Amino acid sequence: MKIIKRNQENPVARREFRDAFADLYNRFFDDEFFSTDLLKSGWNPKIDVYEKDQNVIVKADIPGIDEKNLNVDLEANVLTVSGTKEEEHETKEKNYQRVERSYGSFCRSISLPEGIEADKVTADYKKGVLTVTIPRSKESETKKISVKVS
Numbered sequence: 001m002k003i004i005k006r007n008q009e010n011p012v013a014r015r016e017f018r019d020a021f022a023d024l025y026n027r028f029f030d031d032e033f034f035s036t037d038l039l040k041s042g043w044n045p046k047i048d049v050y051e052k053d054q055n056v057i058v059k060a061d062i063p064g065i066d067e068k069n070l071n072v073d074l075e076a077n078v079l080t081v082s083g084t085k086e087e088e089h090e091t092k093e094k095n096y097q098r099v100e101r102s103y104g105s106f107c108r109s110i111s112l113p114e115g116i117e118a119d120k121v122t123a124d125y126k127k128g129v130l131t132v133t134i135p136r137s138k139e140s141e142t143k144k145i146s147v148k149v150s
Contacts, residue, residue, distance in 0.1 A: 044106055047081070056112055056134040063128030072123045072132060077116065079132060082107040 048059045060081055062070070070083040084105045117135045124131045 043085075043104060044108060045081075047108055047110065049110055051136075054136050056116065056136060058110060058130075058132040058134070060108065060130040060132075061128065062106075062125075062130055065128075067125055070125065070130065072130070074112075074118050074121055074134075077112045077114065078109055079112055079134070080107065080109045081130065081132070 045060045045062045047061075048057075050057055058079060058081075062081075062083060062085075065083050065085050069086065071081070073080045073082075082105070085103050112134060113136070115137045117137050120135045122133045124133075
């Protein structure tokens with residue numbers, strides 16, 4: 001066995017070791033198993049926000065939530081979607097091998113652009129997808145400005 005003296009003066013070697021260890025740690029905890037609610041207290045549904053036909057559309061995947069446990073609020077151009085997904089309780093004992101279904105409360109807030117008509121917002125919940133439609137006012141239309149070359 002050959003003994004190699006560690007060079008403590010080499011900052012590059014320490015940085016390479018630190019980076020390699022951080023990469024190993026991140027890859028380990030980015031694993032799908034650790035992304036479940038075993039390590040998290042809550043869950044966050046996936047949300048899409050896009051514009052279509054003078055409307056801002058917000059879609060959220062929230063399957064399994066009863067509409068009475070779902071809240072949609074709009075205040076000062078911030079849309080907040082929150083709710084609770086209750087755990088199903090059965091009397092039969094089950095021998096779980098893996099639990100990936102999420103339960104608990106969530107709250108997502110999205111900043112909306114200026115020029116929305118808050119009094120005309122609609123929300124539709126169908127097949128586990130919440131769709132919130134926020135109309136934009138006519139004043140908020142983007143105007144094309146031509147550039148003059150001199």
